Each structure stands twice: as structure tokens, then as C-alpha cells.
Amino acid sequence: MTHPNTVLIGVPGGRAVLDTPALLIDLPALERNIAAMAAFARDRGVALRPHAKTHKSVEIARRQAVAGAVGICCATLGEAEVMVAGGIAGVLVTSPLVTPSKIARLIALNQRQTEGLMVCVDHPENVRALAEAAAGSGKPLEVIVDFSAGHNRTGCATPEALSDLVDLVRAAPALRFVGIQSYSGNLQHIPTRQARSEAAARQIEILRGIVDGLRSRGIDVPIVTGVGTGTFDLDPAAGVYTELQVGSYVFMDVDYLNALRDGRNGPPFETALFVQAAVVSLHAPSHVTIDGGLKCFATDGPKPEIVRGAPAGSLYQFSGDEHGRVLPPEGGTLGLRLGDRLEMVTPHCDPTVNLHDVYHVVDGDRLIALWPVDARGRR
Amino acid sequence: MTHPNTVLIGVPGGRAVLDTPALLIDLPALERNIAAMAAFARDRGVALRPHAKTHKSVEIARRQAVAGAVGICCATLGEAEVMVAGGIAGVLVTSPLVTPSKIARLIALNQRQTEGLMVCVDHPENVRALAEAAAGSGKPLEVIVDFSAGHNRTGCATPEALSDLVDLVRAAPALRFVGIQSYSGNLQHIPTRQARSEAAARQIEILRGIVDGLRSRGIDVPIVTGVGTGTFDLDPAAGVYTELQVGSYVFMDVDYLNALRDGRNGPPFETALFVQAAVVSLHAPSHVTIDGGLKCFATDGPKPEIVRGAPAGSLYQFSGDEHGRVLPPEGGTLGLRLGDRLEMVTPHCDPTVNLHDVYHVVDGDRLIALWPVDARGRR
Numbered sequence: 001m002t003h004p005n006t007v008l009i010g011v012p013g014g015r016a017v018l019d020t021p022a023l024l025i026d027l028p029a030l031e032r033n034i035a036a037m038a039a040f041a042r043d044r045g046v047a048l049r050p051h052a053k054t055h056k057s058v059e060i061a062r063r064q065a066v067a068g069a070v071g072i073c074c075a076t077l078g079e080a081e082v083m084v085a086g087g088i089a090g091v092l093v094t095s096p097l098v099t100p101s102k103i104a105r106l107i108a109l110n111q112r113q114t115e116g117l118m119v120c121v122d123h124p125e126n127v128r129a130l131a132e133a134a135a136g137s138g139k140p141l142e143v144i145v146d147f148s149a150g151h152n153r154t155g156c157a158t159p160e161a162l163s164d165l166v167d168l169v170r171a172a173p174a175l176r177f178v179g180i181q182s183y184s185g186n187l188q189h190i191p192t193r194q195a196r197s198e199a200a201a202r203q204i205e206i207l208r209g210i211v212d213g214l215r216s217r218g219i220d221v222p223i224v225t226g227v228g229t230g231t232f233d234l235d236p237a238a239g240v241y242t243e244l245q246v247g248s249y250v251f252m253d254v255d256y257l258n259a260l261r262d263g264r265n266g267p268p269f270e271t272a273l274f275v276q277a278a279v280v281s282l283h284a285p286s287h288v289t290i291d292g293g294l295k296c297f298a299t300d301g302p303k304p305e306i307v308r309g310a311p312a313g314s315l316y317q318f319s320g321d322e323h324g325r326v327l328p329p330e331g332g333t334l335g336l337r338l339g340d341r342l343e344m345v346t347p348h349c350d351p352t353v354n355l356h357d358v359y360h361v362v363d364g365d366r367l368i369a370l371w372p373v374d375a376r377g378r379r
Numbered sequence: 380m381t382h383p384n385t386v387l388i389g390v391p392g393g394r395a396v397l398d399t400p401a402l403l404i405d406l407p408a409l410e411r412n413i414a415a416m417a418a419f420a421r422d423r424g425v426a427l428r429p430h431a432k433t434h435k436s437v438e439i440a441r442r443q444a445v446a447g448a449v450g451i452c453c454a455t456l457g458e459a460e461v462m463v464a465g466g467i468a469g470v471l472v473t474s475p476l477v478t479p480s481k482i483a484r485l486i487a488l489n490q491r492q493t494e495g496l497m498v499c500v501d502h503p504e505n506v507r508a509l510a511e512a513a514a515g516s517g518k519p520l521e522v523i524v525d526f527s528a529g530h531n532r533t534g535c536a537t538p539e540a541l542s543d544l545v546d547l548v549r550a551a552p553a554l555r556f557v558g559i560q561s562y563s564g565n566l567q568h569i570p571t572r573q574a575r576s577e578a579a580a581r582q583i584e585i586l587r588g589i590v591d592g593l594r595s596r597g598i599d600v601p602i603v604t605g606v607g608t609g610t611f612d613l614d615p616a617a618g619v620y621t622e623l624q625v626g627s628y629v630f631m632d633v634d635y636l637n638a639l640r641d642g643r644n645g646p647p648f649e650t651a652l653f654v655q656a657a658v659v660s661l662h663a664p665s666h667v668t669i670d671g672g673l674k675c676f677a678t679d680g681p682k683p684e685i686v687r688g689a690p691a692g693s694l695y696q697f698s699g700d701e702h703g704r705v706l707p708p709e710g711g712t713l714g715l716r717l718g719d720r721l722e723m724v725t726p727h728c729d730p731t732v733n734l735h736d737v738y739h740v741v742d743g744d745r746l747i748a749l750w751p752v753d754a755r756g757r758r
Contacts, residue, residue, distance in 0.1 A: 001460070004480060019480040021758055053700055075701045081380070095670075095701060098717045099657050101383060101398040122660055125717050153668050153698045154660040185699060278478050281501055281533040289532050291474075291758075295733050300678040300697070318679070319532045320564060321432055321729050322454045322474060338477045338504050350700055354674050355733070357756040377736040379400060379670075 003358055003370055014367040015360075016341060020278040021292040023356040024343065025371070027363045029272035030250060031063070036269060037232070037249050038067035044236045049073055049092060049225060051247030054350050056375035057359065058086030060250060065089070071116060073225075073245045077102055078378025080117070081109055086374065089115035092144065092225065094181065094245065096154055098126050107133045110141050118223075120146040120181050122155050124168055131172035142176045143169050144223065147210060149203045151185040159210045166214060179223025180214075182207045183245065187231050191258070200231045204238040211240060229256055229269070253349035254302045271345050273353070275304065276360075277324065279340045287317075287325045288336050292344070295321045298351035309342035310334060316344060382737055382749055393746040395720065399657040400671040402735040403722065404750070406742045408651035409629060410442070415648060416611070416628050417446035423615045428452050428471060428604065430626030433729050435754035436738065437465030439629060444468070450495060452604075452624045456481055457757025459496070460488055465753065468494035471523065471604065473560060473624065475533055477505050485509075486516045497602075499525040499560050501534050503547055510551035521555045522548050523602065526589060528582045530564040538589045545593060558602025559593075561586045562624065566610050570637070579610045583617040590619060608635055608648070632728035633681045650724050652732070654683065655739075656703065658719045666696075666704045667715050671723070674700045677730035688721035689713060695723060 005022065008014035015024075041048040050064045053075035061072045061083055071090015074080040080091050097106050097119060110117050121127050121143055134141040147162050148155030156162035162180070169177045184203050190196040207224070214221050222242070227235040229248040235241050248256050251273035277292035297304050297318075304316045306326065313329025326342065328334045336342075346352040359371040384401065387393035394403075420427040429443045432454035440451045440462055450469015453459040459470050476485050476498060489496050500506050500522055513520040526541050527534030535541035541559070548556045563582050569575040586603070593600050601621070606614040608627040614620050627635050630652035656671035676683050676697075683695045685705065692708025705721065707713045715721075725731040738750040 004484060017478075017480065019484075019758070020478060096659050098659050099396075099399065100718070101396065105383060105398075122662075123717060148662065151699075152662060152666070152704070153702050154662060157663050280475050280477050283501075283527065283531060283533060284536050287531070294677075294679050294730050298673075298678070299730075300673050320530075321733075323532050325531070338502060339479070351673050351678075354700075355756075377734075379398070 005360060005367060006370060008367045009369060010366065013365050015362050015365050018276055018341075018360060018367065020276055020341070021296045022276045022360045023353065023358065024274040024276055025359045025361045026272045026274065027361050027368055029270040030060070033250050033252070033269045033272055034063055034067050037246060038069070040233070041244055042068060046236050046241060047243035049090060049243050049245050050250070051075070051094070051245050052079055052083060052375065054247035055250060055353060056082070056373050057371055058083065058088065058374050059371045061086065061088045070243065073247070076379050077105055077109070079375040081105070082375040082378055084109055084113045084117070091116060092118040092120075094120055094183065096120055096122050096126055096146065098129070103129055103133050107137045107141070110134070110139055111137060116142070118142040118144050118178060120144045120154070121165065121169065122146040124165060127165060127168050127172065127175070131175050134174035140174050140176050142178045144179050144181045144225065145169060145177070147180055147182040147207065149182040149184040149207065149226065151183070153185065155182070159206070159213065162210060163213065166219065170219070177219075179221055179225060179242070180207070180211060181225045183226040183228065184231065185228065187228070190230070196231060197234050200234040201238070204235060204240050208238070208240045248349055251349045253346050253352070254305050255348055257345070258302070273346050273349055274307070274343045275346055275352070276341055276343045279336050279338055279342070280323070282336070282338060287327045288334055289319060290324050290326055290342055291322060293320050293323045294318050296355055297346060298348040298355070300351060301348035304344035304347055306342055306344050309340060310336065384739060384746060385749060387746045388748060389745065392744050394741050394744050397655055397720075397739060397746065399655055399720070400675045401655045401739045402732065402737065403653040403655055404738045404740045405651045405653065406740050406747055408649040409439070412629050412631070412648045412651055413442055413446050416625060417448065419611070420623055421447060425615050425620060426622035428469060428622050428624050429629070430454070430473070430624045431458055431462060431754065433626035434629055434732060435461070435752050436750055437462065437467065437753050438750045440465065440467045449622065452626070455758050456484055456488070458754040460484070461754040461757055463488055463492045463496070470495060471497045471499075473499055473562065475499055475501050475505055475525065477508070482508055482512050486512045486520070489513070489518055489520050490516060495521070497521040497523050497557060499523045499533070500544065500548065501525040501527075503544060506544060506547050506551065506554070510554050513553035519553050519555050521557045523558050523560045523604065524548060524556070526559060526561040526586065528561040528563040528586065528605065530562070532564065534561070538585070538592065541589060542592065545598065549598070556598075558600055558604060558621070559586070559590060560604045562605040562607065563610065564607065566607070569609070575610060576613050579613040580617070583614060583619050587617070587619045627728055630728045632725050632731070633684050634727055636724070637681070652725055652728055653686070653722045654725055654731070655720055655722045658715050658717055658721070659702070661715070661717060666706045667713055668698060669703050669705055669721055670701060672699050672702045673697050675734055676725060677727040677734070679730060680727035683723035683726055685721055685723050688719060689715065
């Protein structure tokens with residue numbers, strides 16, 4: 001089925017009459033974000049391998065590559081398959097893949113991908129299984145050893161365990177040890193810059209000890225990867241990381257804006273992701289109902305923030321699967337009519353994007369293109 | 380791309396080696412739920428028009444029709460388009476459609492659907508727009524007038540406003556007034572049966588007054604529709620509703636199980652929806668990490684409940700987009716290995732289904748079929 005908004009591409013004023021709800025990308029803002037992070041990485045002399053879990057889009061990955069990214073990170077094997085099929089080089093799967101089904105798919109992908117594929121490991125049993133599968137395939141597999149930097153999700157829990165695992169990888173003829181991952185997911189949303197900075201510094205010193213320890217044993221560690229948008233300028237300052245796997249900077253969201261608002265120079269990235277919804281019921285004087293609910297916005301973080309189409313201070317409340325309520329600012333009125341459009345900054349951008357099939361790429365009042373959320377739902 | 384689990388269909392033991400995470404339907408439980416609600420409706424002499432917002436599946440809608448349903452409810456026009464394309468009769472769109480784009484699509488769908496299409500309205504302006512569009516199409520449009528039964532989302536706010544709107548619909552040559560909707564979304568999750576029962580009774584008496592008022596004016600009200608799974612047996616007892624638009628009963632979830640657990644005879648429906656995930660990191664003695672996170676489970680309700688694969692009392696915690704932590708029962712151990720499978724009852728079923736592209740239909744240890752979540756993402 002053709003998307004109902006296809007007919008509006010390039011039509012002046014098309015943004016005002018979109019079929020709703022619609023996930024919007026402000027293209028100039030996206031381009032500035034991509035350029036700003038690329039310039040930052042270049043200035044600091046670190047590589048940029050942005051995380052595709054945020055956008056799940058081949059088109060955005062391509063633009064990141066054109067701006068200088070060395071590759072792309074993926075949270076799932078399905079995302080990696082989509083990126084490889086889209087011609088993206090330097091793909092790193094940032095989570096361990098352990099079941100026989102996933103390992104078979106990974107090895108098949110490694111056969112297809114001629115431009116770089118890496119996977120993270122954190123357990124000897126998984127290393128042995130990958131080594132055996134890669135040996136059977138006749139093509140070596142590049143492996144990054146994951147260190148748990150306090151988020152307690154994946155990764156070796158101690159420097160000793162990590163060091164042993166590096167040895168195990170290096171001993172496997174079909175595996176290539178290419179580096180260390182240490183992603184501090186737990187730091188990204190610490191609310192003040194000072195607290196984030198101190199916590200990041202402690203974790204980086206542990207990581208420095210690990211990398212120095214390996215190098216002092218004569219082990220080459222070409223890649224030290226990690227770093228999210230919330231600490232993008234803190235981690236590289238220490239000179240331990242060789243590359244950044246920032247994701248959310250392309251879009252930003254209510255969460256990240258709040259986290260970065262305390263920085264001295266204000267948020268360094270712009271909001272580029274919005275949802276447009278329409279008023280569908282003038283239900284009561286107290287509020288109106290719009291056609292965006294919990295199948296349109298992620299519910300694991302703050303609420304959507306209304307930025308266009310309603311008086312400043314108007315509030316969004318969830319009202320079921322497909323609807324939200326808009327409340328007027330205290331003491332004010334909304335003055336909205338049926339069909340009026342509102343635009344909102346999204347809560348947590350990654351899971352919000354995951355609820356949509358299509359990006360509506362806008363520039364001013366025009367719809368420029370529809371981009372598929374290519375890897376949505378791919379595991 | 381072929382789904383990686385396609386090769387496991389019909390293979391003995393296939394359920395134990397699925398590519399994960401996977402959304403499962405226990406087929407015998409689904410069939411018993413479909414049959415039980417159909418029998419209940421038949422016994423009470425009310426029609427059954429189940430809500431497709433829960434399952435978004437043509438296959439399940441077909442099975443509901445075979446069991447005796449008169450049609451299907453849809454929360455979005457996109458769901459209705461998918462159901463009509465799938466040959467489902469008696470489609471009711473339960474939310475107002477007000478923008479020019481949606482009205483154009485609705486009228487086009489009404490032209491295609493020969494087996495019944497209805498839409499809800501709650502505002503005079505919308506009635507006038509629909510009347511004009513339907514007149515232009517040359518085919519009448521069937522309209523249900525929506526009453527707000529306390530959930531404050533859509534619907535006329537007072538009986539007087541509703542009565543006036545019915546008159547407006549009846550005065551439009553291209554519209555057919557076919558009934559009233561009053562869906563008490565706010566009642567479905569009131570935790571005790573007694574409190575739910577009292578609240579439902581109050582709302583039903585208001586609805587009875589409305590319907591009696593219209594009929595005393597000589598107006599035919601063939602359809603009085605509403606009723607969710609949480610009040611499925613309370614509302615029909617009053618004899619006002621002519622049909623039920625229950626949705627969640629096909630699957631059930633942690634929320635509904637909790638809400639129905641206080642019934643004297645225990646929950647009348649069975650859990651038929653699960654998520655299977657695999658252990659991907661034996662991170663620490665305190666917990667393991669599995670490959671199902673907030674892009675796999677809805678986060679607007681309770682947490683997933685582990686029912687298979689881990690000791691009783693093990694707890695699930697969200698750990699980011701793609702991962703969850705499993706904690707052992709107090710004082711116990713997990714005894715899990717890499718790749719071990721766990722199965723969980725889902726939080727809020729509707730938005731959980733909305734995160735998946737495919738149902739894995741299982742019967743015992745076998746994967747029977749993959750059914751697409753046809754209307755996922757359709758607005």
C-alpha cells in the first residue's frame with residue numbers, strides 16, 4: 001500500500017496537511033547535527049561510528065558516512081543485516097549474539113559483508129562457539145571484547161575476566177581481536193554535567209588501566225569504542241577512546257535536551273525529530289484529544305513536549321493507544337479546532353522511532369521525502 | 380527478507396530453538412478464548428464485534444468471525460483498510476476521523492467495502508464534513524454517534540449534545556444513523572470486581588436513559604456498542620448494549636490477569652500471548668541479561684511476568700532498548716546458561732503486540748505458523 005503522504009512530497013504547504021500521526025525529521029537540523037558531531041570527532045582526532053539503534057535508517061547511516069563516520073553500530077543482528085544490505089561499511093554489533101540461530105545468521109552476514117563486520121563478546125563459551133562457526137566458514141570474524149562499565153547489562157564484569165577473554169579470542173585462529181567496547185549507558189542521563197563528568201572520569205580511568213594493561217603485554221588494541229550523546233565531549237577528552245558510538249545526537253529528545261540544558265553553552269545539538277498529530281475531538285473545555293498516543297510515543301521516559309500549534313505551556317497527557325489529551329496552559333485556553341495540527345518533541349527518541357514505519361522529512365513547510373525506518377522490528 | 384524462524388514451522392521441538400526475541404501465541408489457548416467469548420455473547424443474546432486494536436491480525440479476525448462475530452472494531456483507519464483488504468465484514472472505526480486526508484481515505488474505503496463499514500462521530504463539524512464527502516461519493520456512509528462514558532477521550536460530553544448530533548446525522552441524506560457507542564475505557568482496569576461493577580452500573584444507567592430517550596422520539600437505534608474485556612460480563616447483564624467490542628480477551632496480559640484475578644471463579648480467559656527471549660549475557664551472580672527490552676515489551680503498564688524457563692519467583696527488570704535483566708527469587712539462584720530460553724506473560728497486550736511484526740503460533744513444543752501483525756503501524 002502506498003503511504004497516504006506520498007502525494008504531498010514537494011507540494012508547497014504539504015507539512016500542514018499531512019495524514020497524521022506522522023514522525024517528522026527537520027532535515028536542516030538533522031544535517032547540522034550530523035555535521036557538528038563529525039566536526040567534533042575530527043577536531044578531537046577520534047573516529048565516529050554512530051549507533052543505528054536510534055534511527056534504524058540506511059539513508060541516515062549513509063549521510064553519517066558521507067560526513068566522515070567510519071561505520072555504524074547496531075544493537076541487533078537484524079539491524080546489521082539491513083545496514084549491510086544497504087551498503088554501509090564498518091558495521092559493529094554492540095551486543096553479544098549467542099544462540100545457534102543468531103550465530104548462523106552472523107556467520108552468513110560475515111560472508112556477505114566485504115566492508116567490515118565486528119561483533120562484541122563477553123563470555124568464553126560464546127567465544128568458543130563463534131570460533132568454531134567462523135572456522136567452518138573459512139572467513140575470519142572480527143571480535144570486540146565488551147567491558148561492563150557500570151550499566152550491568154553485558155560485558156566482562158572485571159578487568160581480569162576481560163583480559164582472559166582477550167587471550168581466548170587471540171588464541172582462536174578464526175577470530176581476530178580488534179578492540180574493546182565500554183559503553184556507559186548508565187551515565188548518559190545523569191542530570192547534571194558535573195555529576196556526569198565525575199562519573200565518566202572514574203569509568204575512563206578503569207578503562208585506561210585495562211587498555212594500558214593489554215598494550216603492556218604487547219597486545220595491539222586498535223579500537224576502544226563506546227561513548228553516548230550524554231557524555232560525547234567528556235569521554236574523548238581523556239584520550240582513551242579511539243571512537244564514539246553516539247546515537248541520539250542526530251535527533252535529540254526531551255530526555256537529552258533536559259540532560260544537556262545545564263551545559264554552559266546550552267545544548268550543542270538541535271531537536272530534529274518531532275511528531276505531528278491532529279485534533280480529533282474537541283472533547284471538553286478542559287482539553288482536546290489528538291491522534292497520537294502510546295502507539296506513537298515511547299512511554300519509558302518523559303512526556304512529549306508540545307512545541308508548535310498550541311499556546312506555550314500547553315501540556316500533553318497520554319490517553320490510550322491512539323490518543324493524547326492536550327491541556328491548556330494554567331488559566332489559559334487552547335483555541336484549537338478540529339483538524340488543527342500540533343507538533344511535539346518526542347520522549348526517548350530510540351523507542352519512539354521504533355513505533356513508526358516512515359520518517360516524514362520536512363524542510364520548512366515542505367515534505368521533502370519519506371524515508372523508511374528500515375530496520376524497525378528487525379532482531 | 381524471509382523470517383529466520385520460517386524454517387522451524389512444523390519441526391518437532393521448534394519452539395525451543397526459535398530466533399529470539401519472539402512473540403508467541405499459544406494456539407489452543409487462543410482458540411479457547413475465542414470460543415468462550417463467542418459462547419458468552421450467544422448465551423446473553425448480544426452481538427460480538429471484537430476490537431482489532433489488540434491483535435491487528437486478519438487471521439485472528441477471521442477466526443473470530445467463524446466463531447460468530449458480526450464484524451470487527453478498528454481504532455485507526457489504517458487498521459480498517461487492512462481488515463477490509465483481508466475480507467473482514469462489519470468493520471467499525473471506533474474513533475472520529477476528521478482531517479481531509481482521513482475523510483478522503485474513509486470515503487474511498489466505503490466505496491470498496493461491500494460488507495459493512497461504520498465510523499464514529501462526536502462533533503457537528505465532522506458530521507457536516509462526512510455528509511458532504513459521502514454525498515459526493517454517491518454511496519451512503521453508516522455512522523455511529525459516540526458518547527463519552529467517563530474516559531474523557533472522545534464522544535459527546537452530554538446526553539443533550541448526543542441527541543442533537545443524532546438529529547444532525549439523521550438529517551443528512553448521505554449518512555445513515557446506525558447506533559450509539561459508549562466505551563468505558565476508564566472502567567477496564569479498576570482493580571476490584573465490586574468497584575468495577577458499581578462504576579459500570581452507573582454508566583449503563585446514563586446510557587439506558589440516552590437510548591430510551593432516542594427510542595421514545597421514534598428513532599431506531601439498532602446498535603449500542605461498547606464494553607471491554609474488564610467489564611465483559613457486567614455490561615451485558617443490564618440489557619442496554621446490543622454488542623460487545625472486547626479486544627484483550629483473545630490474549631490476556633499481566634494487567635488483565637490482575638484485574639480479573641479477584642473474580643469468584645478466577646480469570647475466565649487464559650493467557651495466550653507470551654514473549655520468548657534468550658539469555659545473552661551471564662553478566663553477574665546477581666542477574667543474567669536476556670534479549671528482550673523496551674522495544675519488545677510495552678512500558679505503560681506492569682512488568683513482564685516470567686512463567687517458563689526460570690525458577691518461580693524470578694523477576695524481570697527492563698535494561699534498555701533490547702535487553703532485560705532476570706533476577707533470581709529471593710535467596711535463590713537462577714542456574715541459567717547462555718542461550719537458555721525464558722517465556723513471559725506480556726505487560727499491556729495491545730502496545731506489546733504493536734512492537735512486533737510477526738506472531739509465532741505455537742502448540743506445545745511446535746511452531747505451527749507465522750502470522751503477520753498485518754495492521755501494525757497503520758494509521
